[in-house]
Amino acid sequence: xxxxxxxxxxxxxxxxxxxxxxxxxxxxxxxxxxxxxxxxxxxxxxxxxxxxxxxxxxxxxxxxxxxxxxxxxxxxxxxxxxxxxxxxxxxxxxxxxxxxxxxxxxxxxxxxxxxxxxxxxxxxxxxxxxxxxxxxxxxxxxxxxxxxxxxxxxxxxxxxxxxxxxxxxxxxxxxxxxxxxxxxxxxxxxxxxxxxxxxxxxxxxxxxxxxxxxxxxxxxxxxxxxxxxxxxxxxxxxxxxxxxxxxxxxxxxxxxxxxxxxxxxxxxxxxxxxxxxxxxxxxxxxxxxxxxxxxxxxxxxxxxxxxxxxxxxxxxxxxxxxxxxxxxxxxx
Numbered sequence: 549x550x551x552x553x554x555x556x557x558x559x560x561x562x563x564x565x566x567x568x569x570x571x572x573x574x575x576x577x578x579x580x581x582x583x584x585x586x587x588x589x590x591x592x593x594x595x596x597x598x599x600x601x602x603x604x605x606x607x608x609x610x611x612x613x614x615x616x617x618x619x620x621x622x623x624x625x626x627x628x629x630x631x632x633x634x635x636x637x638x639x640x641x642x643x644x645x646x647x648x649x650x651x652x653x654x655x656x657x658x659x660x661x662x663x664x665x666x667x668x669x670x671x672x673x674x675x676x677x678x679x680x681x682x683x684x685x686x687x688x689x690x691x692x693x694x695x696x697x698x699x700x701x702x703x704x705x706x707x708x709x710x711x712x713x714x715x716x717x718x719x720x721x722x723x724x725x726x727x728x729x730x731x732x733x734x735x736x737x738x739x740x741x742x743x744x745x746x747x748x749x750x751x752x753x754x755x756x757x758x759x760x761x762x763x764x765x766x767x768x769x770x771x772x773x774x775x776x777x778x779x780x781x782x783x784x785x786x787x788x789x790x791x792x793x794x795x796x797x798x799x800x801x802x803x804x805x806x807x808x809x810x811x812x813x814x815x816x817x818x819x820x821x822x823x824x825x826x827x828x829x830x831x832x833x834x835x836x837x838x839x840x841x842x843x844x845x846x847x848x849x850x851x852x853x854x855x856x857x858x859x860x861x862x863x864x865x866x867x868x869x870x871x872x873x874x875x876x877x878x879x880x
Contacts, residue, residue: 550636550841553578553605555626556617557587557598560640563806564617565594567833573841574613580605602626606633613638613844615666615837620645620718620725627653631660636844638666638837642729642864643857645718647880650861654854664850666840667857669733673835675827676799676811677734680790683797683815684738690794692772695739697731697788700779701804705755720868721749722759727778731788732863736856738790739772742863742879747870753781764867794818805832 550573554561557579565576579596581587591598605611606629613636616626623644630637637657644650657665671677683689704723719725736742745766749759760781766774779785786801795817803809808829815823843850859880866879 550574550612550844551577551610552613552615552636552638553580553608553611554596554615554617555580555602555605556640557581557590558617561617562590564615564833564837565590565596567831568837569594571834571838571841573838576615578605578608578611602629606630606635612636613841616640617668624649624653628656631656631662634660636666636841637662638668638840640668641733642725642861643667644861645720645725646865647858647862650858654858658854662844663846664840664843665852665854665857666837666844666850667733667852668836669730669852669860670805670832670836671730671734672737672851673830673832673839674799674801674805674811675830676801676813676825677788679813679825679827680788680797680799681738683795684790684792688795688815688817689790689792689797692739692770692790692792694773694775694791695735695789696775697735697786698777698779699727699731699786699788700777700782701727701784701786702755702781703784703804704780721747721762721871722756723778723780724762724864724867728762728764728776728867729860729864731776731778732867733852733856733860734788735766735768735774735776736859736863737851739768739770739774741769741859742774742866743767743769744876744878745863745866745870746876747867749871756780759871762867762871764870 552574568574579591579598614630615638617640747764750761751759753760761779763777789798798814801811811827813825842848862880866877870877
C-alpha cells in the first residue's frame, strides 16, 4: 500500500481522490493546493491533511508517493524534486511539453531507482479500447492499415477550464494537451512509434480562445497511417476506429471518463456481419493508478514504458512544430 499525496486539488485532482476512495493499493493521506479555502471542505470530507507546501510533503517520511495534478509547466520541477526526495511519482498528462524536459525527468527517475513512473492516460484502461487492442494483438484485424479518432467536447468552454488550461503556453493548440495526448498515446500502443505527421489548426468559434480545432495526419514507422481531430466547442463525441485487412473496429463512448456511461465496440469481419458489444463503465482512473502502484513496488508490469512516456511528448512537440510551420515534420 502506498501512502500518497495528491498535489493539485482542482477539478481533476478531486476526481483522482474520489476514484481512489476504495483502492486497496493507494491511500491518499495528504493534499496540496494553493487555494486552501477552496479545498478544505473537500479535504475534510475525504480525511486529508491539506496544506499549500509541496516541500513539506516531500519532507514527510510517511508519504511514499506524489500524484501530480498540476499545471503542465510545473511538471519538470516537481518531478525532479520528488525523485531527489525518493518519492514514487505519478504525473498527470502531458508528462512534459518538450522531449528535452521529458528526458531530464526520466533520467532523474532512473537515477532515483524508480521502477515505474505513473502517467495519467487512463484511456488505455477503458473496456471498449482494451477489447479493441485485444482483437488487434490476437490478429483478428489482420494487418493493421489505418487508425483514426475524433474525440471532441466542450468541457473546456466552461468554468472548469479557467486559467492555465486555456493558456496557450501551457496548453498549446486548443485541447491538444487535454484530449489529443490521450489519443496519441493510444495510437502508439496500437501502431507503434510515429515517424512523421502534419497538423492543421483552426479558430472557428468564439466560445474557445485561440485554436478550437486541431487535426493531425500521422505516418507510423510501421507504415500504418492515422488521423486525429479534436474540437473544443462541440458537444461530446468520441469515436476511435481501427482498420485492418481482415476487419475493422469502432469504439464509441457517450461521455467523458468522469461520467459513468457505457461504451460500445462495433466490429466487422470478412463475413460482413456487424457485431456490437456494450462495455459497462469501469473506474479506469483507479485501474491505472493501482497498476502503477503495484509496479512501483516491484509487483508486476506497468503498461506504460519509459519509451512510451518520452515518445508521446515527442509527438506532442512535433504537432506543435507542424502547426507552426504548416508542413510535415519528422517526430524524432
